[in-house]
Amino acid sequence: MKFTSQKIAYHFFALSMLLLVLQIVYGFIMGFAHMGFDGLHEWIPFNAATATHKNLLVVWILSGFMGAAYYIIPDESDNELFSVPLAKLQFWSLAVVGVIAVAGFHVGWWEGRKFLEIPRPLDWLVALNVILFLVIILMTLLKGKKQTTTAWVLTMGLVFAALLYLPGMIYFDNLSVDSFMRWWVVHLWVEGVWELIMGGILSYLLIKLTGVDREVIEKWLYVIVGLTFLSGILGTGHHYYYTGGPDYWLMVGGIFSALEPLAFLGMTIFAVQMYRKGNKRHPNKLAIYWTLSTAIVSFLGAGLLGLAHTLPGVNLYTHGTLITAMHGHLAFWGAYASLVLAIIAYSMPLMTGRKLHDNRTGHLAFWMSNIGMVGMTMAFAAAGVAQVYLERIAGYDFMVAAKETQAHFFVLIIAATVFTIGVLMFISNFVKFGKPVDEALQPEAEFEAIQG
């Protein structure tokens, strides 16, 4: 840690961990409901559980990105954060808005728009919060002694993520138009600008963990994020096949969706090659594991499993089934959740001075959470394929298919238990680190210091 102001990142990481646990709790409520055990229906009906589960995901990932930016931007710009009190204000306002939103979902204060359920009055508070965050980050960067490509890619990802929230705040009477604009937000986030953020954080981690020359890493960073937008922007078309859009989206969406895995494959090759080229003496093995797994699992979850159902002929049958949940879980876990865990695993030893970066708990957390998530993905896949055949091909009623797939949710819950134990072990390590301390300040670049 080069600057004391970087410590603010800890608050955001802690909030992320808390919200992740809550997200998992709601995931279990939904899993049991799919199995037929919905004893909480009176208090937490499924639509409240799913709104909470999905929005907690968005908020904990965003909180992780914000923490990452607060840690990375001062380091990359060689400057203290613009204002720590403002950053604290931004943190507490984010937490308060999050609590109000989650509480609101339980009393029916929401909008029925998947991933964007936060009601519009709260949207304005979210927008204010994000503007404050961006002002702090941009001022830090602009006043810095240097402005690196990594810092700009990360910052631009955050700026465009904020701008893309705006189309989601407009109300449309036509459901099809509403859906069209909702994907402007959600797709262009997760298969667009969030990948800029991902590229920026990955690039930072690879520079720090491998010691490979910054110019080499940043050159390939441009290529990867270029590929992401080249495929991802028009790849939005796969959401417009069957939602009232013109039929040209079938061709455009199909072609560019088929290209989308290339960007993720590029990300994987990029990370693995940099690791192979680099010096392997970095002691933070857990950060290396999480960094490489981000690149590899995102390719499997977002790239390959996305391709498995985004071609129009396949999607006609899989659209609106549990196949989407299969893809969604591994994609979010690989691309974004693991990335947040990677930057936490990297930064916590440096913020606290405690070297818990190669311990048994941390390794078990890594393997159990990943194996558990793969198990969950397989359970969703089995349930989804069965649903497609029973409901879409054989023509059985939805509930007949749902009854037949209940057993897969038992497997899902077993896998989710393994996953949860892994996550709790990660959090137990996080807690063991304790709070950041000024004594952990290390003015030299971290990698050189360790090598020296």
Add this chain to the structure above:
Amino acid sequence: MLSKKQAKIFFLGGTVLFFLIFVAMSFHSLTVGIPQNTNADQLSDQVKQGKLLWDKNNCMGCHTIMGEGAYYAPELTRVYSRKGADYIRTVLNAPEGWGPRGRMMVKYEFSEEEVDAIIAFFEWMDNAHLNGFPPEPSLEK
């Protein structure tokens, strides 16, 4: 060998070009394609009220419509022609909440006007052209 500057041009140029194409296609979709496919001229006040109720009650949090939602309850794109208005009315007015095969729906207390609006919304949805979605079951006897 690719230089960093060339990589930057590839990124910026490609992003701007494809985003402009996307904006142009979106503009056409929003102003021509979707209004035609969804019979936007038939969006009466009653249909709009139905859509508002759909959103307000987060029906998408259990059901899917146009294939979008939460996969916990049936797809409702063609529910109007599949089940009919009377069936939908019965479901929405179920005094203890609808619970087919043990899976419970939230108990609602809609007024008759609201029930009519939701049915009108489903009827409007029923007529939308969605490129063949939902598909006809190929093995159905």
